[in-house]
Amino acid sequence: MDSRVLGLGVAVVVTLGVVAAPASASDKTTAKQLVVKPADAGSSYTVAKSSPSSEQFPKIAACVGTSVSKRVVTAHLAGPDLTNSQDGSLIKSSVDFVKTAAIAKTDRAVASNARFADCLAQVAKAALSGQGVTDVSAQRVTVKRYGSYSTAIETQVSGTSNSQPFTLTVVQVGIFKGRAELSASFFTNGTQPFDQTQGQAILDKVNQRLKHAMV
Numbered sequence: 001m002d003s004r005v006l007g008l009g010v011a012v013v014v015t016l017g018v019v020a021a022p023a024s025a026s027d028k029t030t031a032k033q034l035v036v037k038p039a040d041a042g043s044s045y046t047v048a049k050s051s052p053s054s055e056q057f058p059k060i061a062a063c064v065g066t067s068v069s070k071r072v073v074t075a076h077l078a079g080p081d082l083t084n085s086q087d088g089s090l091i092k093s094s095v096d097f098v099k100t101a102a103i104a105k106t107d108r109a110v111a112s113n114a115r116f117a118d119c120l121a122q123v124a125k126a127a128l129s130g131q132g133v134t135d136v137s138a139q140r141v142t143v144k145r146y147g148s149y150s151t152a153i154e155t156q157v158s159g160t161s162n163s164q165p166f167t168l169t170v171v172q173v174g175i176f177k178g179r180a181e182l183s184a185s186f187f188t189n190g191t192q193p194f195d196q197t198q199g200q201a202i203l204d205k206v207n208q209r210l211k212h213a214m215v
Contacts, residue, residue: 001175002023026214027075027097027179033209036081036093036184040205048091049077055096056123061110063119065197068106072099074179084140090187097215098179103150108149108176116140117153124155144200146207147177154193169193173203182206 036049061068079093092190100105110116121138128136135158143152151174158167171193175182186194 009043020118024097027103028077030213030215031077031095031097033208033213034080034095034110034180034182035077036202036206037083038080040202041056041082044084044086045091048081048083050081050094051077053092053094056120056127057110059114059117059123063123064110066110066113068110071103071107073097073167074099079085080091088189090141091184093182093184093188095183096181098181101179104176104179104181106183107181111151111174111176111186112149116151120153120155124157128157130161131159132161133157135159141171143173144203146173146203147175147180147182147210149176156183157190163197167191175207175210177210177213180210180213180215182210184197 007112038045047134058068060073073096075095075097077094077095082091084090098107113119117138117140121136123138125133136154138155141152141154143150153172153174155169155170157170158165160166160177167190169188169191170185172183172185175184184206186198186199188194
């Protein structure tokens, strides 16, 4: 996957805004168990250090009509970038532990808001303005129930890079349980999203660890 195109795609990933509290050792230890691991994806994936993602969640929350200015995180961890050596598809993941159940409830309300997908597309398109992106569209898609609440947004980014047209599809799954908030994003070149069966098998493995985690 072209690195510049990937960078544009990463801009649509909803990284939750972080106001850090003193790190909780137990939350940080648990977070390490809840990111997508190389063993979850399989031997066809190569492993690299996570590339940075921009923090768009506060802007999306404002767009749907909710303030998250008092959001406090006790642990944040990004999983490794996992790239399929055969087709170039990419998996990114991260975990946040928020300080209180009330904060988690607010975050879930934002993610479940009917305007969330449209606001994500709006904020991402503004962030990518002037970078060759001509269109960003997003829609909520079905996902298996994980944790106490899960949701999935499929986003397509299209435009030109190095004078060549491109389309990138990102399916981002958000999983909430207790104070834990998991995000797993699946990137593919073109309009075809990541294989749903394979994605579900990966998330099933993460969910087994989530079931036994103290969150």
